[in-house]
Amino acid sequence: MIAGLLLSSFLAATTANVAQAVGVADPAATVTDGLASPTPLTRAAAARVAAVRDVKAALPALRTLVTKEADADAAREELRALIILGTDEDVALAAKNAGRYPARMDAAVGDAVARLGAPRAVDLYLTNVKPLRHISGEANFFSLALWGRPELLTATAARVLGAQDDRGWKELLEAARDARLPVGEGVLNAGANAGTPKLREATLWHLVHFVDDTHPIGDGLQKAATTPREDASPREAFARELVRRASTRGEPKADPKFEAYLASADAKQDLGTVRPALLTDGELHALGVAQRPPAPPAGATKAPLPATSFLLPSQLPAGVVDAVFANNLCTSGWLGVAAAGVDRAGRVRQLDLSHVTSDPACNTALATLARLSLVSPANISSTFTAGDLLMVQPNRVSVCLDEPSVGEPLYVGRIARVGRDVRTPTVQRQLDPVYPEEVRKKAIATGAPPQAVTVEALVSSTGCVRPLKIVKAATFPDLNASALEALAQWSISPSKINDQPVPAVLNITIQFRAQ
Numbered sequence: 001m002i003a004g005l006l007l008s009s010f011l012a013a014t015t016a017n018v019a020q021a022v023g024v025a026d027p028a029a030t031v032t033d034g035l036a037s038p039t040p041l042t043r044a045a046a047a048r049v050a051a052v053r054d055v056k057a058a059l060p061a062l063r064t065l066v067t068k069e070a071d072a073d074a075a076r077e078e079l080r081a082l083i084i085l086g087t088d089e090d091v092a093l094a095a096k097n098a099g100r101y102p103a104r105m106d107a108a109v110g111d112a113v114a115r116l117g118a119p120r121a122v123d124l125y126l127t128n129v130k131p132l133r134h135i136s137g138e139a140n141f142f143s144l145a146l147w148g149r150p151e152l153l154t155a156t157a158a159r160v161l162g163a164q165d166d167r168g169w170k171e172l173l174e175a176a177r178d179a180r181l182p183v184g185e186g187v188l189n190a191g192a193n194a195g196t197p198k199l200r201e202a203t204l205w206h207l208v209h210f211v212d213d214t215h216p217i218g219d220g221l222q223k224a225a226t227t228p229r230e231d232a233s234p235r236e237a238f239a240r241e242l243v244r245r246a247s248t249r250g251e252p253k254a255d256p257k258f259e260a261y262l263a264s265a266d267a268k269q270d271l272g273t274v275r276p277a278l279l280t281d282g283e284l285h286a287l288g289v290a291q292r293p294p295a296p297p298a299g300a301t302k303a304p305l306p307a308t309s310f311l312l313p314s315q316l317p318a319g320v321v322d323a324v325f326a327n328n329l330c331t332s333g334w335l336g337v338a339a340a341g342v343d344r345a346g347r348v349r350q351l352d353l354s355h356v357t358s359d360p361a362c363n364t365a366l367a368t369l370a371r372l373s374l375v376s377p378a379n380i381s382s383t384f385t386a387g388d389l390l391m392v393q394p395n396r397v398s399v400c401l402d403e404p405s406v407g408e409p410l411y412v413g414r415i416a417r418v419g420r421d422v423r424t425p426t427v428q429r430q431l432d433p434v435y436p437e438e439v440r441k442k443a444i445a446t447g448a449p450p451q452a453v454t455v456e457a458l459v460s461s462t463g464c465v466r467p468l469k470i471v472k473a474a475t476f477p478d479l480n481a482s483a484l485e486a487l488a489q490w491s492i493s494p495s496k497i498n499d500q501p502v503p504a505v506l507n508i509t510i511q512f513r514a515q
Helices: 002-023 028-035 040-052 056-065 072-085 088-098 104-114 120-129 141-145 150-162 166-179 185-192 197-210 219-226 234-248 256-262 265-269 281-286 320-328 360-371 437-446 477-487
Strands: 334-342 348-352 356-358 385-393 426-429 451-459 465-472 491-493 495-497 500-502 504-512
Touching: 002 028, 002 040, 002 320, 002 360, 028 040, 028 056, 040 056, 040 072, 040 320, 056 072, 056 088, 072 088, 072 104, 088 104, 088 120, 104 120, 104 141, 120 141, 120 150, 141 166, 150 166, 150 185, 166 197, 185 197, 185 219, 197 219, 197 234, 219 234, 234 256, 234 265, 256 265, 256 281, 320 360, 334 360, 334 477, 348 360, 356 360, 360 385, 385 465, 385 477, 451 477, 465 477, 465 504, 477 504
Parallel strands: none
Antiparallel strands: 334 348, 334 356, 334 385, 426 491, 451 465, 451 504, 495 500
16 A cells, blocks of 8 residues: 555656656756656656657657557647647648547647647648548637737638638638637638538528628628528528628518527527527527517627636646646645746746745746646637736645546537526535625725626536636725635536537626625
8 A cells, every 4th residue: 555655656756857847948858758758647748848848859759659659648748749849741640640549639639730820730730630530629720720810811711611621611710700800701702602501501600690780791792691592401591591680780570481490409509699689589489588688778889708818827638737736745726817928839938927826835836837838819819928817726626727538528619608508507516705804894894885706717527617817806806816716616517518518618706795
């Protein structure tokens, strides 16, 4: 028993030592030794350090490992590192060997290729990623590939559409909507008239969700997108009608065939975010909506939820976080706001933790986890710097940073936002926030109203909670910190789409009452 514990402690320390080499001047020797380790987690940590520190000396070892690695989670890091550091031939080698593992591996390959940035990432997408079982995981391939290069959106769209790639076309249009960026009307016109039904449908539903008073479309595209087709499916026919309503402000007219379509299971995939104003009362009834939602006040606009450019730290190979915590004897956690700058691949190049409260041991652990990260942008237009990164880690609470195993099922799609098409998570364990006594007395003395903090949070597919951003702050700053610490310790059942757990972003409001 004692020998087993000692061995486990030794292996964790070895993994942690390799992981913490991310902060040394020259990690090449440590990376080389780590890749030769008999322990899969140590190899995974070494591959991650090689990728984020640009250790090209590791390429020969990585080329050998990806052809024989028996551990899928270690292989994921080795494939990522090979793609990020290597040549186009290395990308082809990685894509070929991804097929030896479960389908989630393909998403990791797609993500790594996207980090090479357009236009190279788009070239490699068409030759190496497009044939894979999955082209991306939780991060949208084209949001990542076009990060900081929005001027390449329309040209990239033309290439994907020209390749008759319906899966990539849908993903690219999602990336455009996330950033509220227009795709050239000539390309969309071609999409609306494409010979493949899936390409037409993706184009039309993109227009349904994108076109409004702020984003009108020209006469040519309007005609192409609204002209009925005899060969159109019910889904396509209804999308053309919705584009007509959105682009011309045409009065919705009842049509039994549309109501029949909305009552079918097929309709659920598109209608979670369709504006009720575009639908007739009969169509809303077919969707199960008993009463039409009230229209917004005249002149009112819906402001987008605030979002940081990226999140930090990112997910890491399962076990690395625990090893780093144990090696540094970190038990006190941290709380504060950090600033960071990253490169096109999402690798941390500048890091400022001076406004994060922590003890020296946990500060070292946090710096290691941050520098090991490969971050993803909120959208194509995100900046490469962020000064508002929330760092919340309560004492002795498990860190919500373990990446799912390659063997776990992959939800195909971006991180969901709770709505009509995504089931709201339910709280399993809720920790009430601490109301500091001095703040309570001040609130009572000043007659302050009840305080509330609204936090945008990411609930993982396993139910752990990562606070992302304070959307609405309390009057007293100490309450904001208290709300974040409490929320990070909640346990929530994950959102589901078609009964499959998915990561989802939602707003959670935490109430404080002085009396």
